[in-house]
Amino acid sequence: MDNALGQPQTIVLLGGTSDIGLAIVRELLSPATRAIVLACRDTSKGERAAGELRSDSVVVEVVPFDAADPSSHAALVEGIGGRYGDIDVVILAAGLLGNADVTTVDVAAATELATVNFTGSVSVTVAAANLLRAQGHGAIVILSSVAGERVRAANPVYGGTKAGLDGFAQGLGDLVAADGVHVLVVRPGFVRSAMTAGLKPAPLSTTPEHVARLTVKGLRAGRRTVWAPGALRYVFSALRHVPAPIWRRLPLG
Amino acid sequence: MAAVRERLHGWGRTAATAAEVRELAAAELPEAVRTAGPRGALARGLGRSYGDAAQNSGGTVLRLHGPVGDAAAGPVDPVAGCVTVAAGTSLGDLLVAIVPQGWFVQVLPGTRHVTVGGAIASDIHGKNHHVEGSIGNHVLSMRLLLADGSVEDIAPDRRPELFWATIGGMGLTGVVLDATLRLLPIETSRMAVDTDRLPDLDAVFAAMTEGDDRYRYSVAWIDLLAKGAHLGRSVLTRGDHARLEQLPPGSGDPLAYRSRQLVAVPPIVPTPGLLNHATIAAFNELWFRKAPRHREGELVGTGTFFCPLDLVGHWNRLYGRQGMLQYQFVVPFGQEATMRRVIERLVASGTASFLAVLKRFGVANLAPLSFPSPGWTLALDIPAGSHGLGEMLHELDQVVLDAGGRHYFAKDAHTTPAAIRRGYPRLDEWRAVRDGVDPGRVWQSDLARRLDLLERSSEM
Ligand SMILES: Cc1cc2nc3c(=O)[nH]c(=O)nc-3n(C[C@H](O)[C@H](O)[C@H](O)COP(=O)(O)OP(=O)(O)OC[C@H]3O[C@@H](n4cnc5c(N)ncnc54)[C@H](O)[C@@H]3O)c2cc1C
Ligand SMILES: NC(=O)c1ccc[n+]([C@@H]2O[C@H](COP(=O)([O-])OP(=O)(O)OC[C@H]3O[C@@H](n4cnc5c(N)ncnc54)[C@H](OP(=O)(O)O)[C@@H]3O)[C@@H](O)[C@H]2O)c1
DSSP: OOOTTOOOSEEEEESTTOHHHHHHHHHHOOTTOOEEEEEESSHHHHHHHHHHHOBTTBEEEEEEOOTTOGGGHHHHHHHHHHHHSOOOEEEEOOOOOOOHHHHTTOHHHHHHHHIIIIIHHHHHHHHHHHHHHHHTOEEEEEEOOGGGTSOOTTSHHHHHHHHHHHHHHHHHHHHHGGGTEEEEEEEEOSBOSGGGTTSOOOTTOBOHHHHHHHHHHHHHHTOSEEEESTTHHHHHHHHTTSOHHHHHHOOOO | OOOEEEEEOOTTOOSOEEEEEEOOOGGGHHHHHHTOOTTOEEEEOSOOSSSSTTOOTTSEEEEOOSOOSSOSBOOOBTTTTEEEEETTOBHHHHHHHHGGGTEEESOOOSOSOOBHHHHHHTTOOOTTHHHHOOGGGGEEEEEEEOTTSOEEEEBTTBSHHHHHHHTTOTTOSOEEEEEEEEEEEOSOSEEEEEEEEESSHHHHHHHHHHHGGGOSEEEEEEOTTOOGGGTTOEEEEEEEEOOGGGSOTTOOOTTOOOOOOOEEOOSOOOTTOSOOHHHHHHHHHHHHHHSOSEEEEEEEEHHHHHOGGGGEETGGGGGOTTOEEEEEEEEOTTOHHHHHHHHHHHHHHTOOOSOEEEEEEOOOOSOTTOOOOSEEEEEEEEETTOTTHHHHHHHHHHHHHHTTOEEOTTTOSSOOHHHHHHHOTTHHHHHHHHHHHOTTOOBOOHHHHHHTTTSOGGGO
């Protein structure tokens, strides 16, 4: 159960090795924390992250999780619920950026990206929402992206999956609010993380820690969406209305 | 009536969760309990506990406010000085019925909008704990709906373990259906009050230690914004029910009684609320200046004396969207230095607070989870969004526990299972009695989940 300060006791990170996801977990850590579950496709990498979070009062478990295997998701979430009881926060941070040069021409690569970022993300989120709705409380943090706000030619598959995930999460959030469940959609811009290693930072680039601070603030304030950095909200409310011919020619990287 | 899922929170308006809320007649309760789902059932009164005590996320919540079926209060038995009341009756409504007949409740908290059931489940205390103890000391008997749907008549000499496990048991032993309470005879509905303005904390400790035993009621209101030489400056109010000869001649019906509310705060208050350091500092300063240095025998209404905040309906909304929490703890006598340390830390944090309330507790009763124990208790409201609040409260928790103190379930909204295990050494004894009448864990609450109240230490 969350306490009055919005400090959760049990945290589940889907994509347990994600830089942004782990930064959010660290930001949520408090004397109230009792259990953290890192659900990862690479469990040995997950164990290294777990070692840094573990303490006398915090149990950290690493479990295998493949976003690309939706049929395993219900059992995964129910298993976690069975071992730890109520789950207070689920963070969905699993995602692929993909190389646009490949995903826009290679059917298998496009399918994999769409499966991880959309199909698998939807299925694991529905499984988590079922559990949270039954327990009558809890929060789901969805890592969307500004790339989904208006999809660019530079990376249409990635942007498209985020647009779909973002829309799904908003609608789900409205649906489950009556069951005491809070869905927070986080829209980062360019974040300097493993995902963007080697890429040239875009304007207004930021860090996983900064995204985490804004996310946790948004969670505690009951916000439905968070932009990181916050200024992107205004940038994109302008960009959304740029006429298509101009949009196509904007030098957005 | 069909069950409706509703988001519930406590008086602090934090950590809302959803539950199926049912308002049923007493006769329908056993069936509702027998058919409760895996997340069980819980009684809820007027939701005046600050945190999650009256919430049961994902389960059933049985809302009991309002007389269920029977009349709110039966007639007062003038010989035994007691009355039998439906558990959903508020103490305010009970007072309206009994004050004109010359009776008062033995224990009245800082608000009269609490139900008899909620009062028993929290084993509430008033400003007279040093003299009369908590409400459990004045429950002659009660009828308790058990997890299997049966109803048990319990009293200090009928199933005493279950009786005392229910006093202060936070609704986790069953639903109190009605209770027979011992009352206090009064001659008038007025209070005769002495007031002292005290310059610092030492003066407060000294005045209360020396003089409290001469008064039935005593409470000090501390200005938590006063620093340095003024640290702990307080207004101490002490008194008793006025006797007939204390009323001026021609003051009309000595037992006339009405409950009042002057205004109510509307549901929507701009975030981040209207209470900030500046508004609160101005209020505290005014309030301290307006108190007399020393005044004796002032006659005031019971509402003004016991429940000044009830004059403003829904004042909790003033804290805005993030809500607030109340920090209340007790430390034993002899731990005045600890109390000072805590107050210094609170003052230094600049966490805006209206007045904090300081009281002295007398002897504890037999209930294993009853909060009051001999010593000093401090209670204060804090906006839940305050910067650094989590760290500060965690630090203060350790200071309180190291001093042999503990925290109050009815107010708690932040502490941890470990803090409760230390503060309530008789927790396992209570669990054994509780499990005996509810092996299937029908009674559940968010408080119990957050603080692990139902798990046995050996299982962990
Ligand atoms: C302004 C203010 C001042 C206060 N001052 C004081 C004070 O001076 N002293 C003090 O001790 N407390 C004080 N309190 C706290 C309050 O007295 C307790 O929280 C009390 O339990 C609230 O009663 P309620 O009817 O609102 O119960 P709720 O808050 O609805 O429920 C509290 C607990 O009682 C249980 N419960 C309710 N009804 C039943 C029932 N019929 N059978 C079994 N369990 C039941 C619930 O399950 C829950 O665990 C104050 C609260 C406020 C808001
Ligand atoms: N970085 C940015 O600029 C940025 C901007 C906007 C939005 N986001 C979004 O934020 C989220 C987190 O990204 P990040 O920046 O923290 O990058 P990251 O460190 O690379 O995290 C992505 C995570 O997804 C995991 N993952 C990939 N495929 C998976 C699969 N099939 N099954 C399970 N897990 C899988 C990765 O696991 P491995 O460690 O095993 O690879 C990794 O833990 C992503 O959804 C991303 O789209 C990032």
